[in-house]
Amino acid sequence: xxxxxxxxxxxxxxxxxxxxxxxxxxxxxxxxxxxxxxxxxxxxxxxxxxxxxxxxxxxxxxxxxxxxxxxxxxxxxxxxxxxxxxxxxxxxxxxxxxxxxxxxxxxxxxxxxxxxxxxxxxxxxxxxxxxxxxxxxxxxxxxxxxxxxxxxxxxxxxxxxxxxxxxxxxxxxxxxxxxxxxxxxxxxxxxxxxxxxxxxxxxxxxxxxxxxxxxxxxxxxxxxxxxxxx
Amino acid sequence: xxxxxxxxxxxxxxxxxxxxxxxxxxxxxxxxxxxxxxxxxxxxxxxxxxxxxxxxxxxxxxxxxxxxxxxxxxxxxxxxxxxxxxxxxxxxxxxxxxxxxxxxxxxxxxxxxxxxxxxxxxxxxxxxxxxxxxxxxxxxxxxxxxxxxxxxxxxxxxxxxxxxxxxxxxxxxxxxxxxxxxxxxxxxxxxxxxxxxxxxxxxxxxxxxxxxxxxxxxxxxxxxxxxxxx
DNA sequence: AAGTAATACTACGCGCGAGTAGGTTAGGCG
DNA sequence: CGCCTAACCTACTCGCGCGTAGTATTACTT
Numbered sequence: 001x002x003x004x005x006x007x008x009x010x011x012x013x014x015x016x017x018x019x020x021x022x023x024x025x026x027x028x029x030x031x032x033x034x035x036x037x038x039x040x041x042x043x044x045x046x047x048x049x050x051x052x053x054x055x056x057x058x059x060x061x062x063x064x065x066x067x068x069x070x071x072x073x074x075x076x077x078x079x080x081x082x083x084x085x086x087x088x089x090x091x092x093x094x095x096x097x098x099x100x101x102x103x104x105x106x107x108x109x110x111x112x113x114x115x116x117x118x119x120x121x122x123x124x125x126x127x128x129x130x131x132x133x134x135x136x137x138x139x140x141x142x143x144x145x146x147x148x149x150x151x152x153x154x155x156x157x158x159x160x161x162x163x164x165x166x167x168x169x170x171x172x173x174x175x176x177x178x179x180x181x182x183x184x185x186x187x188x189x190x191x192x193x194x195x196x197x198x199x200x201x202x203x204x205x206x207x208x209x210x211x212x213x214x215x216x217x218x219x220x221x222x223x224x225x226x227x228x229x230x
Numbered sequence: 231x232x233x234x235x236x237x238x239x240x241x242x243x244x245x246x247x248x249x250x251x252x253x254x255x256x257x258x259x260x261x262x263x264x265x266x267x268x269x270x271x272x273x274x275x276x277x278x279x280x281x282x283x284x285x286x287x288x289x290x291x292x293x294x295x296x297x298x299x300x301x302x303x304x305x306x307x308x309x310x311x312x313x314x315x316x317x318x319x320x321x322x323x324x325x326x327x328x329x330x331x332x333x334x335x336x337x338x339x340x341x342x343x344x345x346x347x348x349x350x351x352x353x354x355x356x357x358x359x360x361x362x363x364x365x366x367x368x369x370x371x372x373x374x375x376x377x378x379x380x381x382x383x384x385x386x387x388x389x390x391x392x393x394x395x396x397x398x399x400x401x402x403x404x405x406x407x408x409x410x411x412x413x414x415x416x417x418x419x420x421x422x423x424x425x426x427x428x429x430x431x432x433x434x435x436x437x438x439x440x441x442x443x444x445x446x447x448x449x450x451x452x453x454x455x456x457x458x459x460x
Numbered sequence: 461a462a463g464t465a466a467t468a469c470t471a472c473g474c475g476c477g478a479g480t481a482g483g484t485t486a487g488g489c490g
Numbered sequence: 491c492g493c494c495t496a497a498c499c500t501a502c503t504c505g506c507g508c509g510t511a512g513t514a515t516t517a518c519t520t
Contacts, residue, residue: 017485017486017497017498018485018486018487018496018497018498019497020496020497021496021497024497039359040272040357040358040359041272042270042271042272042273042358043272043358043359045476045477045478046477046478046479047477047478055498056498056499056500057478057479057480057499058479058480058481058498058499058500059497059498059499061478061479061480062497062498066478066479067477067478067479097447098449098450101449123356123357124357126353126357127270127353127354127356127357127358128270128272128273128357129269129270129273144414168414168418169411169414169418169421169426169429169430170429170433172410172411172413172414173407173408173410173411173429173430173433174407175410176406176407176408176409176410176411176413177403177404177406177407177410178403178406179406179410180402180403180405180406180407180409180410181399181402181403181406183402183406184374184398184399184402188398188399191399196399198448199399199400199403200403201447202437202440202441202446202447203400203403203434203437203438203441204433204437205437205447206436206437206440206441206445206446206447207432207433207434207435207436207437207438207440208433208437210432210436210437210440211432211433211436215436216432216436217327217431217432217435217436218428219328219331220328247467247468247515247516248466248467248468248515248516248517249467250466250467251466251467254467275506275507275508276507276508276509277507277508285468285469286468286469286470287469287508287509287510288468288469288470288509288510288511289467289468289469291508291509291510292467292468296508296509297507297508297509
């Protein structure tokens with residue numbers, strides 16, 4: 001029948017009737033995130049979303065608008081969820097390294113527990129047309145700026161303190177590394193979230209520390225030039 | 231049914247005629263890469279591809295098959311191009327660091343010169359359905375294994391040499407960091423390919439060197455544990 | 461010069477899925 | 491107890507775009 005193996009609660013769906021709008025909107029968004037993540041925006045059909053949500057199609061249009069608007073609503077909700085999860089875990093009182101470490105841990109943990117949410121944000125949103133890429137880009141940008149300022153704060157006591165703007169390429173690299181590592185994790189589930197987060201934290205923090213303190217690599221044999229930050 | 235049989239050669243049809251199959255296939259693939267990259271698989275129409283290619287639609291079906299097959303052909307050609315560009319730049323005679331550096335340089339350079347190719351491989355291929363993701367995954371896997379063995383070779387002289395398999399998460403992180411940095415680059419074109427490649431090389435190589443030599447970070451203050459590699 | 465195969469086009473069938481028209485029932489409230 | 495609104499449905503329309511039937515034209519071979 002349906003290629004969906006996790007069809008929990010298939011038969012006894014008395015399709016609870018007359019629920020308030022807010023509850024239905026939640027159900028619809030839940031279903032939409034799941035289907036969009038599994039199939040991608042274009043292959044996802046409103047009929048399937050309505051079926052998974054346990055409601056008929058016109059209600060989706062009445063409550064959340066067109067297919068595009070529904071997709072944007074999904075991106076917004078899931079991006080908010082992710083960023084808030086990380087934000088609340090990062091205590092501004094502790095040192096930058098500890099903040100980064102906690103952020104990474106929660107990030108990996110979130111993805112482990114919310115695969116569909118992550119696939120939607122990372123795989124589907126950036127592809128599939130300009131409007132979605134732009135929408136997602138804003139959220140990504142916020143995360144970048146946050147991390148960049150974190151890294152900049154970490155250089156405050158060093159010989160050469162950095163501006164958050166100068167840290168942006170490093171922040172981009174770090175985020176990309178985390179994303180890629182998460183993808184790799186899918187095919188190597190024997191590793192733990194904390195283990196991988198630790199690996200990445202080490203790689204990033206140690207390399208970053210070297211650069212801040214002036215140790216660097218340059219082509220044609222090691223030297224202690226200052227080209228790392230241009 | 232030609233309109234105006236006596237109208238000797240109007241003007242606006244340079245559409246070169248009767249070209250051999252191999253040439254047409256090249257033109258079609260060029261057009262397809264461009265359109266698929268710009269619009270994504272689903273929004274791209276065969277009509278637009280045929281128009282850009284300067285040929286009619288049935289020829290595409292005759293030469294390259296369905297829309298899906300054409301997309302796969304694009305992925306294969308562009309992935310081959312990219313991997314070959316990097317492979318030829320990496321001289322197995324020089325040290326691992328120099329190999330990695332050259333690979334990164336060529337990688338950044340390739341993306342700069344072949345935006346459409348890169349967008350196709352990085353943005354469009356992983357989204358849009360299983361068949362394409364699988365196809366692309368094979369190529370990505372090859373690159374990963376290559377880099378992992380490179381990193382492993384770099385640890386040969388160290389206190390604790392590593393197996394290529396153990397290096398996979400680091401390779402994944404490195405590739406992801408490079409990809410993300412390339413995305414960031416699009417919105418900050420004032421940077422040069424070499425400059426960004428250098429930043430990433432430094433971050434990765436220095437951090438990696440620390441870990442190989444046993445220096446590591448751990449939560450709750452620095453310590454010299456050995457948890458980085460589990 | 462005639463035959464053949466490769467190159468090329470115009471114009472259409474047809475399925476799929478976004479979005480809607482129009483009608484029905486439940487529950488809150490006087 | 492009847493009225494009104496919000497929740498909810500079935501059953502359509504209609505356009506878009508993949509893929510193809512059928513045909514024409516050029517180049518190479520003998």
